[in-house]
Amino acid sequence: MNRIVEVQDVTRVYQMGKTSVHALNGVSFSIKQGDFTTIMGSSGSGKSTLLNMIGCLDKPTSGIVRINGVDIQKVNDDELTYIRRNNIGFIFQQFNLIPTLTALENVEIPMIFNRIPPKQRQKKALKLLEDASLDPEYATHKPNELSGGQQQRVAIARALANDPPIILADEPTGNLDSKTGKGVMELLSSLNKQGKTLIVVTHDPQISEYSHNTIRLQDGEVVNEGD
């Protein structure tokens, strides 16, 4: 199988005033297409930094990150945006829905940036919400009128809007109770079964049970990579 994500000897140093913080210290691994990978580690281990880099929201200080064979260090901002828009769906711990837009409009947003005509994108957004098991009556509700579980379902539908091959989730169940969290994980797991490459950052060992392999990070380094 083809390696959809390749990370080679990546470091990431943040400058916090005068002190340098090494969030990642030479991390290497690769992920095959269709894999379900969890990245685990305690807080501050660099797992979110790593996920943001795979999601093209951040660039490494040194080393190489390749998405679908493209070195993200070597492309300009517009090309990076294009990769992000068409290859990656992002799911956040805080859902990150836009509060002024309805559930349906939130799902439409990525398609708007992909210049999909209004009628077509509305139809698709409804279908995606339905697939994410959100009751259609909630489609016209604003995020603050939805429960946490419902909001995360909207966010998942949004992540799938442009049919990206890779889904990244940063603590997707972190703000949900265990029952709702289980439902969300089952939804994500079903996406993986449909062929999406899924990478989930978590510190919850139960979630890693769904995945094929786990990358454990400690102080910005991979401590073991395995099943």
Next chain:
Amino acid sequence: MKVIESFRNNMYTQLAERNLKRQKVRTILAAIGIIIGVMAISSMGVLGNTLKLSVEDSFGDIGDRLIIYPAAGEDSITERQVGKIERIHGIEQIIPFRITGEAIELRDEVYYGIAYGIDADKLSHLIDLEDGRFFKSGSTECVVGHRVASELKLKTGSKVEVDGSRLRVVGILKEQGMGFDISADGSIFTSFDMYEKLYPEEGDDFDQVVVIVEDINQVDVVKDDIDESLNRKEKTVEIFATNIINEEIDTAFRSISLFLMGIGSISLLVAGVSILNVMLMSTMERTREIGIMKAVGASRNDVLKMFLYEALFLGIIASAAGGILTVGGSLGLIYLITNDISYFFSLTTILYICAGVVFGIATSLIGGLYPAWKASMMEPMAALRYE
């Protein structure tokens, strides 16, 4: 309609509209700033223009004259030269006259004025009578200007003495005010015959010729033709076109309008700063949202456009409102000042209002430029972490 529909369907405008509605009070306050600015700028321009039009109207009737007098070194304008002028096209009237400084006496009182020798029906083209009639050729009759009449307390029928001869006043002229062709108020007018009797030593030639042109727009053409005809070999006459005065008025009032608009534009500048402020606050508030947009695939260009459309939207609506209010407001004001709203309906007035609206939209866009750029340059990671 198709344009409006595609504008409404444009996702940038939809987002912009929503964002402007999100902070209604703030949006309205920013819009009021622009409205006041547009009104200030365009109503100042309109008022200046109205003033110009009304002044031009009162000077307009002298703009069609050419005044011809002998060049330096020449004594007079000859019959032959007047004959040459007569052959030029586009002339309505040629009014030659003779002129000298003279003391006008009534018993003990003396008025130092000007004596004209001129044809009575030609004089009637230059000024109207207040009382009496014009003089007959070959008589001792004369008409006097308004100031002469009031200083010497002359009536029709009075007798005055000029250079030892007694002349009978048969008419009194209307007050002329400032004149560029003749200066009637302080003068006495008689026929050429009488003038020759008074001043036999001066010969038959004329001192000055006033030419009235048929079409005011042809003044410069006729002027060039006369110049070509009389000054071909050497400069024998000077030609003064009174439309220079109209041009002077035009330039002066254009500066006044611009000056007034300049004052108006200060308020638009303030409005621009308030737009900048509103948009900057909005950018800060929406930092996280911008981060989300970027994470789900918005490019820098998309974000830039989103914010610029917001500023443009605000600018168009507020400037249009300002333009409409200016039309209403200045109509009322012009009516109060001049009692005549016809001045308002001129092309220049409409142009001034359009200029105000365009400035308003431009100011909004410029005010929105920096915040939009700032939003578009945000790093998605930093923006997402922003609380």
